[in-house]
Structure formats: C-alpha cells, structure tokens
Amino acid sequence: MSQRVLREYRRLVAAGGAANESNLHPTDPADLTHWEATLEGPQGTPYEGHSFPLRVTVPDKYPTLPPSVCFPKRTMPHPNVKWDTGEVCLDTLAGGWTPVMDLQYAVMAVRRLLAEPNPESPLNLELAALSRLGDHKAYDGIIKYRLAHSSIK
Amino acid sequence: MTRVKPICDALGKKRFKKVCENLLECCVCTICHELMSVPMMVECGHNYCYTCLKHWLTSNENTVLKCPDCRSVVSHPPNMNMFLDHQLKYILEMLVKNAAPDSEWVAILAQRDNDMTAYRRDATSKNLFDGVFVNSTLAVTDMDDDGIPRCGNCHWELDPDDVDDDGDDNVCPHCHFRIRNVIRPSRDTEGTGVPPALADDYSEGEYESITVEMQRGGNQRASESDYESGSSEDRPRGSVYDLEAQDSGSGDEPHDDEMDSDLDSFIENDEEETDGPGSNDNDSTLGRRKRVYAVLDADESDSQQSSPDSDFYEHNSADEFVSGDSLDEQSPDPTGRRRGPRVALVLSDDE
Incomplete structure (x- = not known):
C-alpha cells in the first residue's frame, strides 16, 4: 500500500505550497513513512500566535489503518493531547478512520481539534475538567502559561 | 449514439x-x-x-x-x-x-x-x-419473538447495550461470529411507535400479542390480548409486513368511539370468516361469539361507560366473555386458517 503514500506525495508536490498550508512534508523524501507538519494556532484560541510541529507516522497497512500523529512531548497543552507524551486522542484517527481519508485530511483534523477540543474523551484531565466546569479564564490561563514556558515558541 | x-x-x-x-x-x-x-x-x-x-x-x-x-x-x-x-x-x-x-x-x-x-x-x-461475508452474520429481529435482536448464526440473544453506537466489538457473545450490521434495540428499529411504557405494562404472555394488538390501533388491549394470547403461534410469520402495518395504527391512540367501531367491524369480519364454507365451527362457538359481539355492541351504545379496558374483561371473562383461549380449545382446527385472512381484514380496516 506504499503506492498510495507515493501518490499523495506526488500530488502534494504538484499542488505546490499554497494548497499545503500546514506544510505537510516527508521528513526524508526517500522514506515516506515519517512526515512532518506545522500547525498554526487558530485565531481566537489561546494557541493563537504559536505554531506547533506535528509528527505523522504512516503504518505499513496505510490507508487501511490510520496514520498516527503526535506532538513533541510536553509542547501541547490541550484536553485531547497527553502532555507528557504528545499523544493525540482523535476519533478520526482511530475508529472513525476510513481509507478514503489521507494524510492532509488527518493533519486538518488535528488542526480543527485545536479550535474545537472535545473534553468528553480527555487525555489531559486537568484541562478537560476546567473546560467542563466552564472556567474559561483558568483554562486559557493554564494553556498560555504552558505555551509561554514551553521550549517551542 | x-x-x-x-x-x-x-x-x-x-x-x-x-x-x-x-x-x-x-x-x-x-x-x-x-x-x-x-x-x-x-x-x-x-x-x-x-x-x-x-x-x-x-x-x-x-x-x-x-x-x-x-x-x-x-x-x-x-x-x-x-x-x-x-x-x-x-x-x-x-x-x-x-x-x-x-x-x-x-x-x-x-x-x-x-x-x-x-x-x-x-x-x-x-x-x-x-x-468476511461467510464468517459473519446479520443480527435479526423477529417481531413475533419480543423483538429481541438475535445472532443470525446461532440465534443467541444480542444485547444492544453491550455494543456501542460505533459498532465496535460487534460480535455474538455465544458463537463469536462477527455481526456486520448495527444491533439496535427493537423499539428503535421498529420506528412504529410501540411506546416503551406500554410494552413494559405487559406480562410476558400479553407481550407476545403486542404485534396484533398494535395493528388494531391501540387501547383495547386486554380484550385483544385475551383473545389472542393462546394462538400467537398461528399468526402469519410475515413480521416485516406486520411492522409496516403497525405504522398506520399505533401512532395515534384513538378515542373510545373510534375504537369501539373498530372492534365492532373486527368481530363482524371474524364471523364472516368463521361462517364461511371452510370453517367447521359448531353452533355453540358461534353462539358464544355472538355474545361477545353483543357485549361490545352494548358497550358502544352506552357512551358513558368507560372503554372496554382490561379490568372490564378480566372481571367478566370467567362467565360472560369467552376468551380466545377457550375458543381455540373448542375449535382448534379452523384457527390456523382463520388467523391469516382476519389480520388482513383488520389491516384494510385501519387504512
């Protein structure tokens, strides 16, 4: 199934930079199993003004199995991201995955997750609890504090 | 071209x-x-x-x-x-x-x-x-069997609560066959508006007759279920059509007048059937059935009286009212033939 990744790569290259706003690219064009992308913090969220690197790993059985995505550890304060590992909990990349989706779709889904967290399936209990309580001041404050002290600006 | x-x-x-x-x-x-x-x-x-x-x-x-x-x-x-x-x-x-x-x-x-x-x-x-289509099966729901979804392979009862809405882990707990459709509780899939509260009112025997009863459109449940309970196996097995038929009647609950006239024609149709050439009803059952008709008739004329609810028939059935059970016992032969056409007649009434 590596043919499919190759076609996606060719299409991304052919479409050019404008169509690829997350700058999704393979870490090494000779090995299409590891990709990188950069997510800009969506406007109107505490993530605004920050940009986040995202690692995408393509499994052997792709596209039958979804790609796995991960933030670098201890960089992403988010209810659905495990702070210590950077692991992302997103239905699209688990049970909701179907092979008609592609890598770009997966990255877009993570970007949407930044704007619309889902506190019902949390990996960061602290933030999810604040979100559920409706304490937006504390929620935004913790995220901003974490981002300010994170190594990635 | x-x-x-x-x-x-x-x-x-x-x-x-x-x-x-x-x-x-x-x-x-x-x-x-x-x-x-x-x-x-x-x-x-x-x-x-x-x-x-x-x-x-x-x-x-x-x-x-x-x-x-x-x-x-x-x-x-x-x-x-x-x-x-x-x-x-x-x-x-x-x-x-x-x-x-x-x-x-x-x-x-x-x-x-x-x-x-x-x-x-x-x-x-x-x-x-x-x-994958040979080693898996479909969950099937037989409305004549309480509407419980069952494994299409081993007929084991499937509990919709065991399966989440995404359909993950959709496996028969008994034979471990993969179930390739979504198991839903029958009350949802019916879509025919059998009110769960109503269904819960029934004892196990009564519940068996719910299909026929709902075709009749609603309220006169005791009279109906008494009449039907002994013979639910004789009903035609076309549960799909039963389901569709329920749509017409079960949604809105008719008030008393409507219901009585409904019941009235039901009994009449029934008599026509039993009078027909195929039936070998003896005179005594016919006479008894006419008495049932008379009871209902009186009921209809007396609009003040409350609907023929369960209490009414439960108290009267011993002597006055002949329940379905005893009718069937006395004339077991025609029941099989009778059930099918009668349901059809009732259906056309509802429409």
Whole structure:
C-alpha cells in the first residue's frame, strides 16, 4: 500500500505550497513513512500566535489503518493531547478512520481539534475538567502559561 | 449514439473536456487513488477496487462493516460493477495503444487482469473478501419473538447495550461470529411507535400479542390480548409486513368511539370468516361469539361507560366473555386458517 503514500506525495508536490498550508512534508523524501507538519494556532484560541510541529507516522497497512500523529512531548497543552507524551486522542484517527481519508485530511483534523477540543474523551484531565466546569479564564490561563514556558515558541 | 452527438455539440469543446475529466475522476478508486481494478459496488452505490475493499473490510475482525465513503452499513457482499469494469478496461486499452511497452499503463492493465483472475478464483471458491461475508452474520429481529435482536448464526440473544453506537466489538457473545450490521434495540428499529411504557405494562404472555394488538390501533388491549394470547403461534410469520402495518395504527391512540367501531367491524369480519364454507365451527362457538359481539355492541351504545379496558374483561371473562383461549380449545382446527385472512381484514380496516 506504499503506492498510495507515493501518490499523495506526488500530488502534494504538484499542488505546490499554497494548497499545503500546514506544510505537510516527508521528513526524508526517500522514506515516506515519517512526515512532518506545522500547525498554526487558530485565531481566537489561546494557541493563537504559536505554531506547533506535528509528527505523522504512516503504518505499513496505510490507508487501511490510520496514520498516527503526535506532538513533541510536553509542547501541547490541550484536553485531547497527553502532555507528557504528545499523544493525540482523535476519533478520526482511530475508529472513525476510513481509507478514503489521507494524510492532509488527518493533519486538518488535528488542526480543527485545536479550535474545537472535545473534553468528553480527555487525555489531559486537568484541562478537560476546567473546560467542563466552564472556567474559561483558568483554562486559557493554564494553556498560555504552558505555551509561554514551553521550549517551542 | 443518437443522443450522444447532440450532447457533445451542446457542451462545446471546453466543457466536453471537463465532463470527460469528471467521468475519469469517477473511475479512480478513493482508497488507492488509482484507476479501479475490478470495481466492486457497495450497496450504498460507492465503488472500490476489489483488493482495496477486501483490505478494508478485513482490516478489523470485530466491527460493523462500513462503506469507506459514507459509512453506511455494508450488510451484503458488494457486487462487481460490470458496466464500470467494461469502461475501465476500454480506457486502459486505449491508453496502452499510445504507450510504450514499459509504461505504467501497460503495468496497470496487467495488474487489472491479475486482479480479475484473483477475483474469479475467490468467487468460484466462495471466498470473496477473504470470507468476511461467510464468517459473519446479520443480527435479526423477529417481531413475533419480543423483538429481541438475535445472532443470525446461532440465534443467541444480542444485547444492544453491550455494543456501542460505533459498532465496535460487534460480535455474538455465544458463537463469536462477527455481526456486520448495527444491533439496535427493537423499539428503535421498529420506528412504529410501540411506546416503551406500554410494552413494559405487559406480562410476558400479553407481550407476545403486542404485534396484533398494535395493528388494531391501540387501547383495547386486554380484550385483544385475551383473545389472542393462546394462538400467537398461528399468526402469519410475515413480521416485516406486520411492522409496516403497525405504522398506520399505533401512532395515534384513538378515542373510545373510534375504537369501539373498530372492534365492532373486527368481530363482524371474524364471523364472516368463521361462517364461511371452510370453517367447521359448531353452533355453540358461534353462539358464544355472538355474545361477545353483543357485549361490545352494548358497550358502544352506552357512551358513558368507560372503554372496554382490561379490568372490564378480566372481571367478566370467567362467565360472560369467552376468551380466545377457550375458543381455540373448542375449535382448534379452523384457527390456523382463520388467523391469516382476519389480520388482513383488520389491516384494510385501519387504512
């Protein structure tokens, strides 16, 4: 199934930079199993003004199995991201995955997750609890504090 | 071809090209992003390569089978889309005519022929999609059996609460067959508005008669269920049609007058049936049935009296009212013949 990744790569290259706003690219064009992308913090969220690197790993059985995505550890304060590992909990990349989706779709889904967290399936209990309580001041404050002290600006 | 030329002319060169591109786009598998090889059509209408679809359907052993594009349940084996296959073969042959022997089109055409051979082999050995449709089953719900979803393989009861809405882990707890459709509680799938509260009111025996009762449209449950409870096995098994019929009556609950006239005609029809040449009812049962009719008639004329609810018949049935059980015991022979047509008559009444 590596043919499919190759076609996606060719299409991304052919479409050019404008169509690829997350700058999704393979870490090494000779090995299409590891990709990188950069997510800009969506406007109107505490993530605004920050940009986040995202690692995408393509499994052997792709596209039958979804790609796995991960933030670098201890960089992403988010209810659905495990702070210590950077692991992302997103239905699209688990049970909701179907092979008609592609890598770009997966990255877009993570970007949407930044704007619309889902506190019902949390990996960061602290933030999810604040979100559920409706304490937006504390929620935004913790995220901003974490981002300010994170190594990635 | 007579229609094609005017369409081409009307489109003009530029739009004709666009249409062609669009049609070619439809020939590309959304899983492998290549021209489809042995296109299989899922019941929702989406098409995929046989190999791609096989990989997808066999990728997880325990889940509901779903279409990759629209996620609708794939309960039946997809069929080969012969029309699309002919078009694809034609496109590839045209491509190969222009191509060098080592071009990718030659390779794709060869791959298509290989895939077709593999598909035919799987089809003849009844092992299509790695047997995912052979080694799995559908949850079935028999409305004559309390509407409980059961495993289509071993008939084990399936508890909808054990399965989440996504259909993950959709496996029969008894025979471990994969269930490839979504198990839902019968009350939801019926869609016929059997109010759960009403269903809970019934004891086990009464509940068996709920199907017929709901056809009658509602409230006169005790009279009905008393009458039917002994003979629910005699009812026709066409539960699907029963379900559809319920729609007409069960949604709105008729008030007393309506209901009585309904019941009235019901009994009359019943009598016509039993009077018919096929029945060998003796005089005594006929007489008794007329008494039932008389009771109802009196009921109808006395509009002040409350509806013939369960209490009424429970208290009267011992002497005055002949329940369905005893009727059946006395004339067991015609019951089987009688049930089918009578239900049909009632149905036409409701409509």
